[in-house]
Amino acid sequence: MKLASMIVFSSLVILMAMPSAMAVTWEVEIEDFAFVPGRLRINVGDAIEWRNRDDISHTATSDNGVFNSGLLARDQTFTFLFTEPGVYPYHCTPHPTMRDTITVVGPTGVGDLPVAPREFEIAQNYPNPFNASTTIGFSLPSDGRVTVEIFNLLGQRLVTLVDGEMSAGSHRMIWDAGELQSGVFFYRVGFDGQSRTGRMTLLK
Known part of the structure:
Protein backbone atom coordinates (compact mmCIF):
# COMPACT_ATOMS: atom_id res chain seq x y z
CA MET A 1 0.00 0.00 0.00
CA LYS A 2 2.80 2.42 0.83
CA LEU A 3 4.46 1.76 -2.53
CA ALA A 4 1.20 2.35 -4.41
CA SER A 5 0.59 5.59 -2.51
CA MET A 6 4.08 6.82 -3.34
CA ILE A 7 3.57 6.08 -7.04
CA VAL A 8 0.26 7.97 -7.13
CA PHE A 9 1.72 10.91 -5.20
CA SER A 10 4.74 11.10 -7.51
CA SER A 11 2.47 11.11 -10.56
CA LEU A 12 0.46 13.99 -9.13
CA VAL A 13 3.62 16.00 -8.49
CA ILE A 14 4.76 15.50 -12.09
CA LEU A 15 1.37 16.53 -13.50
CA MET A 16 1.17 19.62 -11.31
CA ALA A 17 4.65 20.69 -12.38
CA MET A 18 3.77 20.61 -16.07
CA PRO A 19 2.78 24.01 -17.52
CA SER A 20 -0.80 24.25 -18.77
CA ALA A 21 0.23 26.12 -21.92
CA MET A 22 3.35 27.37 -23.60
CA ALA A 23 3.76 31.12 -24.02
CA VAL A 24 3.91 32.21 -27.65
CA GLY A 106 -7.37 34.44 -19.67
CA PRO A 107 -7.77 30.84 -18.47
CA THR A 108 -11.57 31.19 -18.30
CA GLY A 109 -11.91 33.06 -21.58
CA VAL A 110 -12.07 36.47 -19.90
CA GLY A 111 -11.29 39.23 -22.35
CA ASP A 112 -12.97 37.65 -25.34
CA LEU A 113 -15.54 40.43 -25.47
CA PRO A 114 -16.29 42.47 -28.59
CA VAL A 115 -15.74 46.21 -28.28
CA ALA A 116 -17.27 48.58 -30.82
CA PRO A 117 -14.87 51.06 -32.45
CA ARG A 118 -15.26 54.65 -31.36
CA GLU A 119 -15.83 56.06 -34.86
CA PHE A 120 -16.46 55.17 -38.49
CA GLU A 121 -13.15 54.51 -40.24
CA ILE A 122 -11.73 52.68 -43.23
CA ALA A 123 -8.32 51.04 -43.52
CA GLN A 124 -5.95 51.03 -46.47
CA ASN A 125 -6.65 47.99 -48.60
CA TYR A 126 -4.14 45.16 -48.31
CA PRO A 127 -2.12 44.25 -50.26
CA ASN A 128 -1.63 47.44 -52.22
CA PRO A 129 -0.61 47.36 -55.03
CA PHE A 130 -2.37 44.04 -55.58
CA ASN A 131 -2.78 41.39 -58.23
CA ALA A 132 -6.26 39.92 -58.69
CA SER A 133 -7.68 40.35 -55.16
CA THR A 134 -7.34 42.66 -52.17
CA THR A 135 -8.92 43.13 -48.73
CA ILE A 136 -10.83 46.26 -47.73
CA GLY A 137 -11.29 46.88 -44.01
CA PHE A 138 -13.58 49.26 -42.15
CA SER A 139 -14.89 49.86 -38.62
CA LEU A 140 -18.42 50.74 -37.52
CA PRO A 141 -19.21 52.34 -34.13
CA SER A 142 -22.81 51.08 -34.23
CA ASP A 143 -25.18 48.90 -36.24
CA GLY A 144 -26.39 50.44 -39.49
CA ARG A 145 -26.73 50.31 -43.24
CA VAL A 146 -23.42 50.01 -45.11
CA THR A 147 -22.44 50.28 -48.75
CA VAL A 148 -19.06 49.28 -50.19
CA GLU A 149 -18.53 50.26 -53.82
CA ILE A 150 -15.66 50.11 -56.31
CA PHE A 151 -15.04 52.87 -58.88
CA ASN A 152 -12.59 53.42 -61.73
CA LEU A 153 -10.65 56.62 -62.47
CA LEU A 154 -13.57 57.98 -64.50
CA GLY A 155 -15.85 57.74 -61.47
CA GLN A 156 -17.82 54.86 -62.95
CA ARG A 157 -19.11 52.37 -60.39
CA LEU A 158 -17.85 48.90 -61.25
CA VAL A 159 -19.36 46.80 -58.48
CA THR A 160 -21.21 47.03 -55.17
CA LEU A 161 -19.70 44.64 -52.64
CA VAL A 162 -22.14 45.41 -49.82
CA ASP A 163 -25.49 47.17 -49.58
CA GLY A 164 -27.29 46.28 -46.38
CA GLU A 165 -27.34 46.22 -42.59
CA MET A 166 -24.14 45.37 -40.70
CA SER A 167 -23.31 45.13 -37.01
CA ALA A 168 -20.92 47.35 -35.06
CA GLY A 169 -17.28 46.26 -35.11
CA SER A 170 -14.44 45.72 -37.55
CA HIS A 171 -15.18 44.17 -40.92
CA ARG A 172 -13.21 43.04 -43.97
CA MET A 173 -14.35 42.54 -47.54
CA ILE A 174 -12.38 40.88 -50.35
CA TRP A 175 -12.57 42.36 -53.84
CA ASP A 176 -11.54 40.18 -56.77
CA ALA A 177 -10.68 42.38 -59.74
CA GLY A 178 -11.20 39.46 -62.11
CA GLU A 179 -10.36 40.31 -65.71
CA LEU A 180 -9.85 44.04 -65.15
CA GLN A 181 -6.65 45.52 -66.50
CA SER A 182 -3.98 47.21 -64.38
CA GLY A 183 -4.87 50.67 -63.14
CA VAL A 184 -5.96 52.87 -60.25
CA PHE A 185 -9.30 52.22 -58.57
CA PHE A 186 -11.20 53.66 -55.63
CA TYR A 187 -13.28 52.00 -52.91
CA ARG A 188 -15.97 53.97 -51.11
CA VAL A 189 -17.57 52.86 -47.85
CA GLY A 190 -20.81 54.55 -46.84
CA PHE A 191 -22.33 54.48 -43.34
CA ASP A 192 -24.89 56.61 -41.49
CA GLY A 193 -24.85 59.43 -44.05
CA GLN A 194 -21.04 59.50 -44.15
CA SER A 195 -18.59 58.10 -46.68
CA ARG A 196 -14.88 57.33 -46.74
CA THR A 197 -12.84 56.72 -49.89
CA GLY A 198 -9.57 54.87 -50.43
CA ARG A 199 -7.29 54.59 -53.45
CA MET A 200 -5.78 51.30 -54.62
CA THR A 201 -3.62 50.09 -57.50
CA LEU A 202 -4.10 46.91 -59.51
CA LEU A 203 -0.90 45.54 -61.08
CA LYS A 204 -0.99 42.49 -63.34
Missing part, protein backbone atom coordinates in the same frame (compact mmCIF):
# COMPACT_ATOMS: atom_id res chain seq x y z
CA THR A 25 5.47 35.21 -29.36
CA TRP A 26 3.27 36.25 -32.26
CA GLU A 27 4.76 38.12 -35.22
CA VAL A 28 2.89 41.02 -36.81
CA GLU A 29 4.36 42.67 -39.88
CA ILE A 30 3.64 46.30 -40.72
CA GLU A 31 3.49 46.31 -44.48
CA ASP A 32 1.74 48.40 -47.14
CA PHE A 33 0.15 50.54 -44.40
CA ALA A 34 -1.49 47.58 -42.67
CA PHE A 35 -0.91 45.29 -39.67
CA VAL A 36 -0.57 41.70 -40.89
CA PRO A 37 -2.15 39.60 -39.53
CA GLY A 38 -4.83 41.98 -38.33
CA ARG A 39 -7.13 41.01 -35.48
CA LEU A 40 -5.43 38.55 -33.13
CA ARG A 41 -6.75 36.43 -30.26
CA ILE A 42 -3.95 35.40 -27.92
CA ASN A 43 -3.52 34.07 -24.38
CA VAL A 44 -2.35 35.87 -21.26
CA GLY A 45 1.43 35.50 -21.13
CA ASP A 46 1.84 35.66 -24.92
CA ALA A 47 3.86 38.41 -26.57
CA ILE A 48 3.58 40.18 -29.92
CA GLU A 49 6.53 41.36 -31.97
CA TRP A 50 5.79 44.05 -34.55
CA ARG A 51 8.25 44.48 -37.43
CA ASN A 52 8.05 47.37 -39.88
CA ARG A 53 8.52 46.28 -43.51
CA ASP A 54 7.67 49.66 -45.02
CA ASP A 55 10.18 52.35 -45.96
CA ILE A 56 8.01 54.81 -44.01
CA SER A 57 8.09 54.83 -40.20
CA HIS A 58 5.07 53.50 -38.28
CA THR A 59 4.03 52.90 -34.68
CA ALA A 60 2.03 50.26 -32.84
CA THR A 61 0.19 52.32 -30.23
CA SER A 62 -2.69 51.09 -28.06
CA ASP A 63 -5.72 53.36 -27.84
CA ASN A 64 -5.69 53.19 -24.03
CA GLY A 65 -1.96 53.87 -23.61
CA VAL A 66 -0.96 50.36 -22.51
CA PHE A 67 1.82 50.06 -25.09
CA ASN A 68 3.56 52.34 -27.57
CA SER A 69 6.37 51.29 -29.87
CA GLY A 70 7.46 54.77 -30.80
CA LEU A 71 8.45 55.33 -34.42
CA LEU A 72 9.76 52.15 -36.05
CA ALA A 73 11.99 52.58 -39.09
CA ARG A 74 12.22 49.84 -41.70
CA ASP A 75 13.13 46.44 -40.19
CA GLN A 76 12.95 47.74 -36.61
CA THR A 77 10.90 45.69 -34.13
CA PHE A 78 8.90 46.23 -30.96
CA THR A 79 7.81 43.47 -28.57
CA PHE A 80 5.16 43.67 -25.84
CA LEU A 81 4.19 41.00 -23.30
CA PHE A 82 0.47 40.82 -22.49
CA THR A 83 -0.10 39.95 -18.83
CA GLU A 84 -3.74 41.01 -18.43
CA PRO A 85 -6.84 39.77 -20.29
CA GLY A 86 -8.83 42.32 -22.25
CA VAL A 87 -9.43 43.88 -25.63
CA TYR A 88 -6.65 46.15 -26.91
CA PRO A 89 -7.49 48.26 -29.98
CA TYR A 90 -4.38 49.89 -31.42
CA HIS A 91 -3.29 52.12 -34.28
CA CYS A 92 -0.37 53.79 -36.04
CA THR A 93 0.02 57.34 -34.73
CA PRO A 94 1.29 58.95 -37.99
CA HIS A 95 -1.31 57.02 -40.04
CA PRO A 96 -4.47 56.76 -37.87
CA THR A 97 -6.47 54.83 -40.48
CA MET A 98 -4.15 51.90 -39.74
CA ARG A 99 -6.07 50.19 -36.93
CA ASP A 100 -6.53 46.70 -35.52
CA THR A 101 -7.42 44.85 -32.33
CA ILE A 102 -5.76 42.32 -30.04
CA THR A 103 -7.97 40.20 -27.77
CA VAL A 104 -6.13 38.66 -24.81
CA VAL A 105 -7.92 35.73 -23.20
